[in-house]
Amino acid sequence: MSDARHDAFARQALQRASALPAALYADPAWVPRERAAVFARDWQLLARADQLRAAGDHVVGELAGVPVLAVRGEDGALRAFHNVCRHRAGPLATCDGRGARALRCRYHGWTYRLDGGLRSAPEMGEAEGFDPASIRLPEVQVEVWQGLVFAALAPRMALAELLAGIDARLGARRLDRFVFAQRISYEIACNWKVYVDNYLEGYHVPHIHPGLNRMLDYRSYRTELGRWHSLQHSPLENAGAVYGEGEALYWYVWPNMMLNVLPQRLQTNRVLPIAPDRCRVEFDYFFPPEGDPELARGDLDFSDAVQQEDIAISEAVQRGLASGSYAAGRLCPTRESGVWHFQELMREALRESRD
Numbered sequence: 001m002s003d004a005r006h007d008a009f010a011r012q013a014l015q016r017a018s019a020l021p022a023a024l025y026a027d028p029a030w031v032p033r034e035r036a037a038v039f040a041r042d043w044q045l046l047a048r049a050d051q052l053r054a055a056g057d058h059v060v061g062e063l064a065g066v067p068v069l070a071v072r073g074e075d076g077a078l079r080a081f082h083n084v085c086r087h088r089a090g091p092l093a094t095c096d097g098r099g100a101r102a103l104r105c106r107y108h109g110w111t112y113r114l115d116g117g118l119r120s121a122p123e124m125g126e127a128e129g130f131d132p133a134s135i136r137l138p139e140v141q142v143e144v145w146q147g148l149v150f151a152a153l154a155p156r157m158a159l160a161e162l163l164a165g166i167d168a169r170l171g172a173r174r175l176d177r178f179v180f181a182q183r184i185s186y187e188i189a190c191n192w193k194v195y196v197d198n199y200l201e202g203y204h205v206p207h208i209h210p211g212l213n214r215m216l217d218y219r220s221y222r223t224e225l226g227r228w229h230s231l232q233h234s235p236l237e238n239a240g241a242v243y244g245e246g247e248a249l250y251w252y253v254w255p256n257m258m259l260n261v262l263p264q265r266l267q268t269n270r271v272l273p274i275a276p277d278r279c280r281v282e283f284d285y286f287f288p289p290e291g292d293p294e295l296a297r298g299d300l301d302f303s304d305a306v307q308q309e310d311i312a313i314s315e316a317v318q319r320g321l322a323s324g325s326y327a328a329g330r331l332c333p334t335r336e337s338g339v340w341h342f343q344e345l346m347r348e349a350l351r352e353s354r355d
């Protein structure tokens with residue numbers, strides 16, 4: 001095809017690559033297209049397995065604007081549904097909870113079993129041909145990996161394919177060994193992809209993060225590319241008590257998740273689009289069961305300081321992208337292969353959604 005937009009999303013070799021066009025970060029017209037191509041399809045982190053241990057435990061969330069609900073059934077199976085009642089679209093659950101016996105709609109009380117089938121609908125006796133047994137909540141794909149729950153509306157790959165290679169690289173470091181401690185959310189005035197781009201390169205570390213730069217050995221900072229994820233890693237230097245000796249492993253997983261594994265903690269990040277120029281980033285912190293609360297406090301404080309530095313630059317970049325001054329600049333092949341990899345996945349998703 002020869003339309004200009006097609007050319008904008010053609011494959012690019014790393015050595016010749018330019019960044020994504022500014023319009024993708026700043027023009028509201030792209031939001032529905034991107035939502036359909038990316039968020040309405042592939043796997044996203046939805047919950048933690050520890051939130052869904054027993055029958056009736058449930059977690060609410062959203063995939064591409066569709067409210068969803070994951071729930072553990074009486075039979076022990078984990079399922080996820082559209083959190084949208086089949087009567088007149090009310091919500092079945094409005095917050096996470098434990099031990100529900102059924103899913104009762106908040107609006108008029110239609111009640112669904114934990115397997116998604118309609119069990120009862122009050123005062124519907126006069127409705128001709130109304131058959132509760134034929135009514136079900138639409139199901140969503142859901143799977144658990146290393147204590148993390150992923151869900152997808154119409155994924156282009158199996159979850160095992162999305163995460164292929166991560167288990168092997170983790171080796172003996174089991175992520176489900178860590179215990180959830182707390183979530184810290186940041187609302188940021190930038191497009192979600194600005195945040196992801198920034199995460200994906202260490203090129204900015206000496207300039208933006210002087211404190212972090214003293215802990216990482218910039219020269220031995222490496223990026224490895226997988227099909228659907230990339231890994232940045234570096235030996236820890238002078239990390240002292242907070243992070244311990246060893247290796248820092250920073251995975252980006254398509255489309256909007258990060259997995260930051262240090263010897264003494266796990267942190268997951270979700271980058272959630274809110275508006276063309278706004279996103280929310282959620283940091284979930286996990287520590288070993290035998291962890292030291294002092295070290296955990298030090299980690300939270302240090303991570304927050306680094307995050308504030310990333311927020312300030314990301315918001316400034318968003319203003320640059322929206323200014324009309326910028327088109328698409330060249331990437332640094334040595335230091336920005338992770339950015340290129342993510343942007344190639346974006347181009348691929350947008351090409352496929354057009355075809």
Ligand code: FES
Pocket residue numbers: 085086087088089090091105106107108109110
């Ligand atoms: S919308 Fe759910 S019972 Fe009416």
Ligand SMILES: [Fe+2]
Pocket residue numbers: 198199204205208209309310
């Ligand atoms: Fe940064």
